[in-house]
Amino acid sequence: MKVLRTIPVFVLLVFFAFPALVHAARIGDVTDTDWGEQTFRFLSLRDAAVRNAVLGSVFMGVGCGLFGGYVVARRLALFGDTLSHAVLPGVALGFLWSRSKDPVAIFIGATVAGLLGTFVVAWIRKTTRVKEDSALGLVLSGFYAVGICILTVIQQMEFGNQSGIDKFLFGQAAALSSEDVSLMGVVAIGALMMVTLFNKELLVTSFDEGFARSVGVPVEFIRYVLLVGLTFAVVTSLQAVGVVLVSALLITPAATAYLLTDRMGTLLLLSALFGVAGGLLGSYGSFLGNNLPTGPFMVLACTSFFAIAFFCGPKHGLVSKWLRRRNRVRQVSLENTMKAAYQVLEAGDFAKESVTVGALAARRRTSVTEARREADDLVNAGFASMLGSDDPGPRYSQDARLSLTPAGWERACQIVRNHRLWELYLTNEVRYAADHVHEDAEKIEHVLGEKVVRHLERILKDPQRDPHGSVIPSLEDIERGSGLSTNPASATGYFQQN
Amino acid sequence: MAHPPPLEIHDLTVSYDRKPVLYGVDVVVETGSLVGVVGPNGAGKSTLIKTIMGIVQPNGGWVKIFGQPYRKAVTRVGYVPQRESVDWDFPVSVMDVVLMGRYGHAGFMRRVSKRDRRIASECLEKVNMQPFSDRQIGNLSGGQQQRVFLARALAQESDLYLMDEPFAGVDAATETAIVELLRDLKERGKTLIVVHHDLSSAREYFDKLMLLNMRLVAYGEMEETFTPDLLQKTYGGRLTILSDVAGQAAGRSEFEQEGTPKL
Numbered sequence: 039m040k041v042l043r044t045i046p047v048f049v050l051l052v053f054f055a056f057p058a059l060v061h062a063a064r065i066g067d068v069t070d071t072d073w074g075e076q077t078f079r080f081l082s083l084r085d086a087a088v089r090n091a092v093l094g095s096v097f098m099g100v101g102c103g104l105f106g107g108y109v110v111a112r113r114l115a116l117f118g119d120t121l122s123h124a125v126l127p128g129v130a131l132g133f134l135w136s137r138s139k140d141p142v143a144i145f146i147g148a149t150v151a152g153l154l155g156t157f158v159v160a161w162i163r164k165t166t167r168v169k170e171d172s173a174l175g176l177v178l179s180g181f182y183a184v185g186i187c188i189l190t191v192i193q194q195m196e197f198g199n200q201s202g203i204d205k206f207l208f209g210q211a212a213a214l215s216s217e218d219v220s221l222m223g224v225v226a227i228g229a230l231m232m233v234t235l236f237n238k239e240l241l242v243t244s245f246d247e248g249f250a251r252s253v254g255v256p257v258e259f260i261r262y263v264l265l266v267g268l269t270f271a272v273v274t275s276l277q278a279v280g281v282v283l284v285s286a287l288l289i290t291p292a293a294t295a296y297l298l299t300d301r302m303g304t305l306l307l308l309s310a311l312f313g314v315a316g317g318l319l320g321s322y323g324s325f326l327g328n329n330l331p332t333g334p335f336m337v338l339a340c341t342s343f344f345a346i347a348f349f350c351g352p353k354h355g356l357v358s359k360w361l362r363r364r365n366r367v368r369q370v371s372l373e374n375t376m377k378a379a380y381q382v383l384e385a386g387d388f389a390k391e392s393v394t395v396g397a398l399a400a401r402r403r404t405s406v407t408e409a410r411r412e413a414d415d416l417v418n419a420g421f422a423s424m425l426g427s428d429d430p431g432p433r434y435s436q437d438a439r440l441s442l443t444p445a446g447w448e449r450a451c452q453i454v455r456n457h458r459l460w461e462l463y464l465t466n467e468v469r470y471a472a473d474h475v476h477e478d479a480e481k482i483e484h485v486l487g488e489k490v491v492r493h494l495e496r497i498l499k500d501p502q503r504d505p506h507g508s509v510i511p512s513l514e515d516i517e518r519g520s521g522l523s524t525n526p527a528s529a530t531g532y533f534q535q536n
Numbered sequence: 537m538a539h540p541p542p543l544e545i546h547d548l549t550v551s552y553d554r555k556p557v558l559y560g561v562d563v564v565v566e567t568g569s570l571v572g573v574v575g576p577n578g579a580g581k582s583t584l585i586k587t588i589m590g591i592v593q594p595n596g597g598w599v600k601i602f603g604q605p606y607r608k609a610v611t612r613v614g615y616v617p618q619r620e621s622v623d624w625d626f627p628v629s630v631m632d633v634v635l636m637g638r639y640g641h642a643g644f645m646r647r648v649s650k651r652d653r654r655i656a657s658e659c660l661e662k663v664n665m666q667p668f669s670d671r672q673i674g675n676l677s678g679g680q681q682q683r684v685f686l687a688r689a690l691a692q693e694s695d696l697y698l699m700d701e702p703f704a705g706v707d708a709a710t711e712t713a714i715v716e717l718l719r720d721l722k723e724r725g726k727t728l729i730v731v732h733h734d735l736s737s738a739r740e741y742f743d744k745l746m747l748l749n750m751r752l753v754a755y756g757e758m759e760e761t762f763t764p765d766l767l768q769k770t771y772g773g774r775l776t777i778l779s780d781v782a783g784q785a786a787g788r789s790e791f792e793q794e795g796t797p798k799l
Contacts, residue, residue, distance in 0.1 A: 111626060111627060113623070235645055236645065237647075238635075238636075238639055238642070238647070238648065239639075239644070239645070241628065241632070241636070242636045242639055244626070245622060245623075245626050245628060245633070245636070246617065246621065246622045246636070248586065248589070248591050248615075248617050248621060249615055249617055249636065249688075250636075250639075251589065251590065251591050252589045252590075252591065252610070252613065252615040253610060253615075253636070253637075253639045253640035253692070254607065254610035254611075254640050254644075255639065255644070256644070296627065299627060300627050300628075300629070300672035300674075301627050301628070301629065301632075301672075302626075302627045302628060302632075304627075305627050
C-alpha cells in the first residue's frame with residue numbers, strides 16, 4: 039500500500055512541473071492523495087471517464103453475469119475461457135486494419151476470431167479422436183500465441199506505441215470510450231432480452247437437451263443465440279477486464295450464485311448482481327490505485343464474493359456447516375451429561391433430588407475436572423443448577439451437587455426413553471442380540487423425533503421396560519419432575535397412566 | 537388410411553462414426569400396445585428411441601409418427617430419457633422439470649399458462665411426488681427422480697410414449713408404481729414403447745416384445761416372442777443369465793401350473 043501512496047505524490051510533482059498537462063488531465067491522472075476525496079470524485083461521477091467506467095461496469099456485470107449463469111449451469115466454463123483467449127488475434131488484426139483503437143473494427147475482428155475458435159474446436163472434436171477438453175486447450179493456447187505475436191509487432195510499429203493496445207491484455211476501465219460503453223449497453227440489453235424471451239427454451243436445453251429436442255425446441259438455434267451472445271459479451275468486456283481474465287467474469291459471479299441458490303432464475307439474478315458489484319469495486323480499486331489494470335481488481339472483487347459465499351453461505355458454506363456440526367456435538371455432549379444425571383438418580387431409586395459431580399464423573403467414566411466442566415455447561419444452558427453456591431469450597435470438589443431444572447429433567451427423560459425404546463425395537467423387531475444394541479442406541483437417542491417415537495411405541499405396544507430390564511421413563515415421569523416424588527419407589531414406567 | 541399407426545419404422549439404419557448400430561429395422565406398432573424393447577448391451581435400444589425422436593439422425597430409412605414425420609407430431613409423443621442423461625445438481629425444482637413437459641404445448645417463446653401449471657401439478661400427484669414439488673431435484677432418491685421424469689412425460693399428454701430404461705436403479709415401490717402407471721396409460725388407449733434391461737420381469741410387465749440386436753430379431757405378442765429360440769438369437773449366448781431365462785421360457789407352462797407365474 040505504501041507504494042500505491044507514493045505514486046500519486048509522484049504524479050502530483052509531474053503536474054506542478056508541467057502545468058499545461060493539467061488541462062489534459064484524464065481521470066486516471068490522480069491529482070490528490072486523499073483517498074476520501076478520491077472516493078468522492080469516483081462516486082460523484084463528475085468525470086466523463088468515471089461515468090464511462092461505472093456505466094461500463096454495470097453493463098458488463100449484467101451481460102457477463104447472465105451469460106455466465108448459463109456457462110456455469112451448462113458446464114461450459116472451459117469453453118468460455120477458450121473463447122475469451124481466442125479473440126485476441128482478432129483484436130490485434132482489427133487494430134492493424136483500422137490503424138487505431140477503433141471499437142467497431144476491433145469488435146468485428148474479435149467476434150470473427152472468437153467464432154472461428156469455437157468452430158475449430160467443434161471441427162477437431164468431430165473429425166479426430168481428440169476429446170473436447172484437449173481441443174479447447176489447443177485452440178486457447180494456439181490462438182492466444184498468435185494474438186501475442188501480432189500484438190508485439192504492432193507495438194514495434196510507429197503508431198503502435200501510444201495506441202493503448204496493451205490495455206486489452208489486462209483491461210483498463212478508465213480508458214473506455216463512450217462508444218465502447220454503448221456497445222456494452224447493447225450486449226447487456228440483448229442478454230436481458232434473451233433471458234426473458236427464451237427463458238424456458240434456455241432452461242430446458244441447458245438441463246436436458248435430448249428432451250428439449252423431443253418437445254420441438256429449436257436446440258441448435260438456442261445454442262447459436264447463446265454462443266453469439268457469449269462472444270459479444272466477451273468481446274465488449276475486453277477493454278475493461280482484459281483478454282487474460284475476462285473468463286473469470288463469466289465464471290466467478292455465476293459460480294458464487296450457484297453456491298447460494300437452487301433455482302435458475304435466482305441464480306441469474308444473483309450472478310448479474312455479483313457481476314455488477316465486482317465490476318464497480320474493481321474499477322473503483324483501479325481508480326484509487328492510479329489506474330492500475332482494472333481486470334485483476336474486478337476478478338479479485340468477484341473472487342472475494344466467491345470466498346465469502348464458500349465459507350459463509352447459509353446452506354453450503356464451510357463455516358455454516360462447521361457451526362452446525364459444532365452445535366450438534368455440543369448438544370450431544372449436553373444430552374449425555376443429562377442422561378448420566380438421570381442414571382445416577384435412577385440408581386438411587388430417585389430418592390435424592392441432586393447428584394454429586396463425583397458420581398457424574400464415575401458414571402461418565404471421566405475425571406472429576408471433566409465432569410465438573412460438563413456440569414457447568416449444563417448450568418450455562420439452563421438445564422441444571424448447582425446447589426450450595428454460597429459456599430465456594432465444595433463447588434470445586436467432587437461433592438458439589440447438581441440438580442436438573444424441569445427443562446433438563448424433561449430432556450433427560452426423553453433421551454433415556456429414546457435410548458431404551460430403540461434398544462427394545464432393535465431386539466424385538468430387528469432381532470438384534472441384546473448385547474449388540476447399546477452402541478447403536480447411543481447415537482440414535484439424540485436424533486429420534488417425537489413422530490418416530492410415537493411410531494415405535496405403537497409397534498412395540500407401549501412397552502415399560504427395555505431389553506435390560508430398566509424402566510422406560512414415561513410422560514408422567516417427565517411431569518413429576520426430578521426428586522419431587524413423595525414415593526421414591528421408582529419411575530412409573532412408560533404409558534402406565536393410560 | 538384413416539388411422540395411421542402410432543409408430544412406423546421403415547428400413548432404418550443408424551451408425552455412429554461409420555459403425556452401424558441399427559441395421560435395416562422395419563416395424564409397425566399398433567395403437568394401444570405396451571411394448572418392451574429388450575436386447576443385450578450395445579444392441580441399439582437407446583439409439584432406436586433417440587432416432588425415433590429425431591435426436592439422432594439416421595443414415596437411411598424413415599420413421600413416421602401417426603403417419604407424419606416427427607417434427608409435425610411433437611405434441612403427440614412423450615419421452616422419458618435415461619435418468620443418468622442429465623445433471624441432477626442443475627438448479628431447478630421438481631415443478632420446473634415437470635413443467636418442461638408442457639413446453640411443447642406452450643409453443644416457442646410463449647410462457648407456460650396457469651392451466652399448464654395445474655396439469656403439471658396433477659401429474660406430480662399421479663406419481664405421488666406432489667409434496668416434493670418445491671424441492672431441488674438433486675435432493676431426491678433415484679426412484680423419486682425417475683418418478684419426476686415420468687410426471688414430466690405424463691404432463692406432455694401424448695398418445696405415444698417412449699421410455700428409456702425407466703426401471704433402471706429404482707426401488708421396489710417405484711417399480712410397482714411405474715408398472716401400474718404403464719397399465720393405466722395402456723387402458724386409456726396410449727401406445728407405450730419401453731426399453732427394458734431385465735428379461736425376467738419383461739414378460740410380466742409388457743404385452744409385446746421387440747427383440748433387438750442391431751437388427752430387429754422379432755416383434756410381436758409375448759407368447760410368440762418370448763421363446764428360447766428367439767431369445768437365443770437375440771442374446772447369442774453371450775450372457776449366462778440367458779440360459780436360465782431361456783430354460784424358464786421353455787418350461788413356462790409348468791411354471792404357471794405350479795402357480796408361480798413370476799420368473
